[in-house]
Amino acid sequence: MSQKSFAKPKNSTNIRTIIGFLARRSLIRAGFAVAPGWAARHAATLFLASQRRPTGLRQQPASHATPFAVEGPVGPVAAWSYGRAGGPAVLLVHGWEDDHLSWAPLVDRLVEKGYRVLSLDLPGHGRSPARSRHGRATPIPVLAAGIAAVAREAVAIGALPQGGKFQAVIAHSLGGTATLIAATELGLMAERFAILAAPNHPRLFASALMQMLKLNRAQVEHVYASIEAIVGRSMDSLYLPPKLRALDAAGLILHSRDDRTVPLKHSQENAAGWPRAEFRILDGLGHRRLISDPDVQAMLLHFIGAEAPADSFGLRPDAA
Numbered sequence: 015m016s017q018k019s020f021a022k023p024k025n026s027t028n029i030r031t032i033i034g035f036l037a038r039r040s041l042i043r044a045g046f047a048v049a050p051g052w053a054a055r056h057a058a059t060l061f062l063a064s065q066r067r068p069t070g071l072r073q074q075p076a077s078h079a080t081p082f083a084v085e086g087p088v089g090p091v092a093a094w095s096y097g098r099a100g101g102p103a104v105l106l107v108h109g110w111e112d113d114h115l116s117w118a119p120l121v122d123r124l125v126e127k128g129y130r131v132l133s134l135d136l137p138g139h140g141r142s143p144a145r146s147r148h149g150r151a152t153p154i155p156v157l158a159a160g161i162a163a164v165a166r167e168a169v170a171i172g173a174l175p176q177g178g179k180f181q182a183v184i185a186h187s188l189g190g191t192a193t194l195i196a197a198t199e200l201g202l203m204a205e206r207f208a209i210l211a212a213p214n215h216p217r218l219f220a221s222a223l224m225q226m227l228k229l230n231r232a233q234v235e236h237v238y239a240s241i242e243a244i245v246g247r248s249m250d251s252l253y254l255p256p257k258l259r260a261l262d263a264a265g266l267i268l269h270s271r272d273d274r275t276v277p278l279k280h281s282q283e284n285a286a287g288w289p290r291a292e293f294r295i296l297d298g299l300g301h302r303r304l305i306s307d308p309d310v311q312a313m314l315l316h317f318i319g320a321e322a323p324a325d326s327f328g329l330r331p332d333a334a
Contacts, residue, residue, distance in 0.1 A: 058240035062151035092141035102181035109187025113140030157192035182318035255287030265291030275301035
């Protein structure tokens with residue numbers, strides 16, 4: 015099948031997605047006039063459910079993968095192990111509406127360096143389904159619980175020693191947020207955490223969706239209350255900087271100045287709250303290219319392997 019034949023289904027999918035969103039927006043806005051409680055819950059579940067990406071045509075790691083699965087909070091969590099047994103273990107966590115294949119090039123570079131690499135599809139993403147009484151909702155605590163479940167299973171399959179401490183965890187975007195919640199609340203342990211462009215508060219994306227839905231202030235507050243009822247805690251309780259003050263692990267925070275998805279200030283605040291974190295501002299990589307850029311990958315490889323103090327990982331001086 016030619017490359018040209020792939021283009022039409024992709025465009026059709028994009029058009030269907032846009033039409034579907036516009037239809038739901040009209041339904042939610044009309045619903046507030048007759049059944050505001052239902053409309054608020056519908057908008058809340060729209061916010062909390064990801065759109066799962068197809069994986070068939072994307073780059074696969076060249077390294078041999080051993081798949082495994084573990085029961086998560088809303089269904090089985092799919093995960094993969096690469097590299098030699100006994101090597102220092104690195105966990106890779108993708109972002110919202112992505113999957114484990116986003117890390118394919120980095121997986122191979124890590125395996126070449128002798129690491130045991132684990133990656134997962136977060137709950138509600140890729141091959142990890144999400145089934146609960148709230149449909150496909152996967153709020154940050156559910157994502158964090160999925161990460162913690164994979165870390166526990168890594169011990170059971172021998173990828174981690176007893177005690178379950180990774181050499182490093184590398185996480186992108188909302189996967190970074192969930193990783194830090196898992197580290198500060200659920201016992202996820204690593205010598206080092208590399209966090210790429212992670213938002214520090216769920217209101218960042220919630221407010222963006224409210225603007226797209228064109229809801230008024232009272233309607234927005236109603237939706238926020240529904241989100242918090244589904245999640246079982248306030249959105250403010252997930253604000254990262256106060257939690258990071260107690261995180262006793264070395265950190266590297268990377269963020270591109272031209273990121274239009276997550277504002278730079280989120281990483282700045284995270285870095286200010288994390289005593290052992292180094293912060294590097296990059297440019298020209300936007301939000302998603304951070305995970306595929308070869309120079310960024312080289313920085314990550316140096317960070318997780320360097321035997322140096324937390325404030326001196328030999329990063330390129332022109333990256334600041």
